[in-house]
Amino acid sequence: MKKAKKKLFREFIAEKGLKSTRQRDIILDAFLSSDRHLSIEELYLKLRSKHPSIGYATVYRTLKLFAESGIAREIHFGDGQTRYEHTGEGEHHDHLVCKRCGSIIEFENEAIEKIQDEIASSYGFLIQHHKLELYGLCAKCRA
Amino acid sequence: MKKAKKKLFREFIAEKGLKSTRQRDIILDAFLSSDRHLSIEELYLKLRSKHPSIGYATVYRTLKLFAESGIAREIHFGDGQTRYEHTGEGEHHDHLVCKRCGSIIEFENEAIEKIQDEIASSYGFLIQHHKLELYGLCAKCRA
């Protein structure tokens, strides 16, 4: 899984005439070996301990590259921070976001996707992607 | 419709011990007589022509009050701008957002809401609100 992502990113880099650098490798490793839904801040702090010389700007730039290359995807939960999640595996998943503890549950639902397509086509609209988030309290927090 | 909103806001103001001011009235009128999904920038510019003395900060503050009072709701479409939409009428609506021309179509769908509830309860999750946005190309733009 991680190997496939690394390969994909290497290919993307090559294709675009970009360079493979130490920092990109480090950030990629850190990203791949971490939780889904990582904020830039979190990833930066995680890196900081082992690699204090890597700058904030580089983390931002590199995560944008990950998104462009297709191995990551930007997500916004309305808290003013950009997060990145891994792509692949369970595609098209949506989120349950707990407003109290911040935990995030992913889910997929075929039926909803299907209805979305129907709605879109009834408006002549072409869906490129979508975002579905359910906000509230998770089982722990509502107890 | 507009009368009911105005009344609601007046009540909110009174209840909170806030004051009714010329600026708040002006901004409320402008908000109520405008498109749904207005960005703060847009509303500010709209006001600017008739009331050049109203400041940016006041528009921000007043829109936040509208949201608190329940006559408006914040929305984020991931373009880094906060928009406000009117509440009431067709509640629970979701959005189709055209990535090319920026137009926004609203829709409601019972079936999706129902499935959402089922998903949430299968995780023991309590939904407070949700966000569903379909991004792509509207009928005009895909032609």
Add this chain to the structure above:
DNA sequence: CCTGATCTGAAATTGATTTTCAATCATAGC
């Protein structure tokens, strides 16, 4: 109309993100 609390506009501030720039580094060709 006075008084005290709230409001306002302008400017400063914040927080997230992006850009700039000089120095460094990777890679392809020799």
Add this chain to the structure above:
DNA sequence: GCTATGATTGAAAATCAATTTCAGATCAGG
């Protein structure tokens, strides 16, 4: 390997939306 060229980097400055500050203006009740 060594060099030239162009991409990359870190730090600091800049940007952008949004918020806060503050001194002066304005409201509501007495």
